[in-house]
Amino acid sequence: MSQRMTIGCACGHTRLEVEGPPILVSECLCDSCRAAAARLARLPNARPVLTSYGATPSAEYRKDRIRFVSGAETLREFRLAPDAGSRRVVATCCNTPVFLEMKGAHWLSLYSHLWLENARPKATLRTMTGDLPDASALPADIPNLKTHTVSFYLKLLGAWIAMGFRNPKITTAGTVDA
Ligand SMILES: [Zn+2]
Numbered sequence: 001m002s003q004r005m006t007i008g009c010a011c012g013h014t015r016l017e018v019e020g021p022p023i024l025v026s027e028c029l030c031d032s033c034r035a036a037a038a039r040l041a042r043l044p045n046a047r048p049v050l051t052s053y054g055a056t057p058s059a060e061y062r063k064d065r066i067r068f069v070s071g072a073e074t075l076r077e078f079r080l081a082p083d084a085g086s087r088r089v090v091a092t093c094c095n096t097p098v099f100l101e102m103k104g105a106h107w108l109s110l111y112s113h114l115w116l117e118n119a120r121p122k123a124t125l126r127t128m129t130g131d132l133p134d135a136s137a138l139p140a141d142i143p144n145l146k147t148h149t150v151s152f153y154l155k156l157l158g159a160w161i162a163m164g165f166r167n168p169k170i171t172t173a174g175t176v177d178a
């Protein structure tokens with residue numbers, strides 16, 4: 001029996017239901033995540049994505065385990081550059097960043113702030129710390145990995161096999177500039 005949970009944006013208009021546990025939960029320190037967070041933070045009333053040490057916490061979920069309950073019409077995509085393969089999607093009701101979608105990915109990285117603080121999935125590792133000029137300031141509570149590991153990709157591959165290699169499409173209502 002898999003557990004369903006409803007999570008959502010800061011104002012409560014955009015809500016998603018997720019089914020079961022995430023594929024994995026991590027904090028990303030890559031240049032793209034930090035640059036995107038800085039730009040999205042400029043949107044009016046934006047909800048900040050980064051931790052105090054510049055990490056982006058997120059939970060990877062299979063696309064077929066995510067369902068928008070309300071607010072899908074508010075979703076707009078943001079790309080770091082017009083030709084960027086990956087996109088970050090924002091709920092424009094209150095400018096809450098909702099997820100990162102890599103090009104061709106069968107999963108979404110749901111930003112951890114969509115969960116209430118006491119229900120937030122806990123990261124088990126930090127990735128891409130090699131992008132930081134100085135990674136020594138990171139807390140030592142969980143492993144700080146310089147890149148993505150083989151097991152990271154294996155977990156994602158395992159999820160795709162379980163999905164029968166399908167890749168559901170997530171549509172948005174337009175783009176957002178930040
Ligand atoms: Zn909202």
Ligand SMILES: [Zn+2]
Binds near residue numbers: 029030032034128
């Ligand atoms: Zn990243």
